[in-house]
Amino acid sequence: MTQKAKAGTQSVWAGEKDYLVHGATQVPVVLSVAYGYDDMDEWYDVAIGKKKGHIYGRNTNPTVQAFEDKVKILEGAEAATSFSTGMAAISNTLSTFLVPGDRIVSIKDTYGGTNKIFTEFLPRQQIEVVLCETGNHEQIEEEVGKGCSILYLETPTNPTVKITDIERMAKAGREAGALVVVDNTFGTPINQNPLALGADLVIHSATKFLGGHADALGGVVCGSAELVEKIYHFREINGATMDPMAAYLMLRGMKTLKLRVRQQSENALALARFLETQELVEGVYYPGLETHPNHDIAKKQMRGFGGMLSFAVKGGVETVRDLLPKLQYANRAANLGAVETTVGPARTTSHVECTPEERAAMGIPEGLIRISCGIEDIEDIIADFEQAFQHVESGLKV
Numbered sequence: 523m524t525q526k527a528k529a530g531t532q533s534v535w536a537g538e539k540d541y542l543v544h545g546a547t548q549v550p551v552v553l554s555v556a557y558g559y560d561d562m563d564e565w566y567d568v569a570i571g572k573k574k575g576h577i578y579g580r581n582t583n584p585t586v587q588a589f590e591d592k593v594k595i596l597e598g599a600e601a602a603t604s605f606s607t608g609m610a611a612i613s614n615t616l617s618t619f620l621v622p623g624d625r626i627v628s629i630k631d632t633y634g635g636t637n638k639i640f641t642e643f644l645p646r647q648q649i650e651v652v653l654c655e656t657g658n659h660e661q662i663e664e665e666v667g668k669g670c671s672i673l674y675l676e677t678p679t680n681p682t683v684k685i686t687d688i689e690r691m692a693k694a695g696r697e698a699g700a701l702v703v704v705d706n707t708f709g710t711p712i713n714q715n716p717l718a719l720g721a722d723l724v725i726h727s728a729t730k731f732l733g734g735h736a737d738a739l740g741g742v743v744c745g746s747a748e749l750v751e752k753i754y755h756f757r758e759i760n761g762a763t764m765d766p767m768a769a770y771l772m773l774r775g776m777k778t779l780k781l782r783v784r785q786q787s788e789n790a791l792a793l794a795r796f797l798e799t800q801e802l803v804e805g806v807y808y809p810g811l812e813t814h815p816n817h818d819i820a821k822k823q824m825r826g827f828g829g830m831l832s833f834a835v836k837g838g839v840e841t842v843r844d845l846l847p848k849l850q851y852a853n854r855a856a857n858l859g860a861v862e863t864t865v866g867p868a869r870t871t872s873h874v875e876c877t878p879e880e881r882a883a884m885g886i887p888e889g890l891i892r893i894s895c896g897i898e899d900i901e902d903i904i905a906d907f908e909q910a911f912q913h914v915e916s917g918l919k920v
């Protein structure tokens with residue numbers, strides 16, 4: 523049933539049946555750290571992986587596995603393994619496959635933490651990192667063509683929502699014998715499935731849209747059983763395991779994944795169109811706008827344009843300082859993907875790890891505001907922004 527059902531149905535039902543006990547309709551939170559065996563032979567068989575079962579919580583846990591199964595089915599993957607955070611998913615995946623002397627090709631606009639791995643941690647392990655201009659497909663193809671072990675992509679990007687053609691890049695990666703990895707945190711499995719477009723591995727910060735309620739940290743990677751087994755082995759030893767309580771909150775949050783993402787995508791488009799009409803706004807970044815440079819690619823590979831957008835204000839940081847505190851229906855916070863609308867300057871949130879010069883090089887103005895749209899009624903959100911703009915504009919006139 524789960525393979526053929528559509529994403530909204532899978533969000534609700536997929537991956538849970540095998541983990542239900544005592545007739546319960548909901549997956550239990552199994553907090554036990556270890557699993558006991560009276561039969562020494564059975565214990566041994568489970569320990570060496572010959573028989574299904576659990577041994578120790580750092581390796582596997584039933585609640586965590588139910589979460590992995592649900593994401594795996596939503597991404598159309600053979601296997602999935604999970605992590606304590608999204609950054610753990612990214613760093614463990616890279617560490618599983620990269621060895622000194624390797625070369626990795628990526629883009630300049632990856633998530634701030636990912637960018638730090640590329641610029642700070644990988645080079646000191648003698649791994650060559652090539653960061654291409656995001657959206658410059660010819661440059662990526664050229665660099666991948668020179669040979670690399672991983673092509674690492676993120677689309678849409680954080681915070682300026684740039685789009686990369688996954689199908690085209692996956693083809694280039696395959697021809698070069700590289701593993702193609704895509705961070706699909708902004709896309710979500712509701713709007714985009716990178717594996718179906720030719721990627722080898724898809725990563726999520728589950729902290730964001732999958733969980734959806736900003737109350738649990740987690741990460742997950744999906745792909746072929748062969749690749750995921752290797753990543754799982756690295757993680758079970760290195761220990762960045764997802765907590766069972768977090769897995770339960772993810773499972774619960776994911777029941778409404780499609781409803782939330784659909785509403786967030788609708789709200790983002792309406793808010794982007796409103797922002798475009800505002801005097802104080804210098805630029806609006808949203809892949810759903812016809813004016814977005816890669817709107818056509820977004821239309822081709824996404825089913826919805828997502829809940830993330832950003833805009834630049836006239837007057838830079840000063841305007842940001844005046845504007846954001848005036849919003850009634852927005853958390854001013856670093857997270858995204860939650861049911862509440864969340865706003866923040868890129869310089870404080872996604873790219874706080876970077877210097878102003880690094881941000882400028884990445885095309886991120888200091889007055890850039892990132893918005894993660896919530897599920898509120900959009901009329902209220904637009905009215906809220908309207909009064910905040912009016913406040914700032916009247917202040918300027920005085």
Ligand SMILES: *Cc1c(COP(=O)(O)O)cnc(C)c1O
Pocket residue numbers: 607608609610633635676680705707708727728729730739740741
């Ligand atoms: C937040 C985020 C991450 C990191 O996830 P954490 O759960 O915070 O570790 C990675 N990629 C993207 C696109 C993100 O937004």
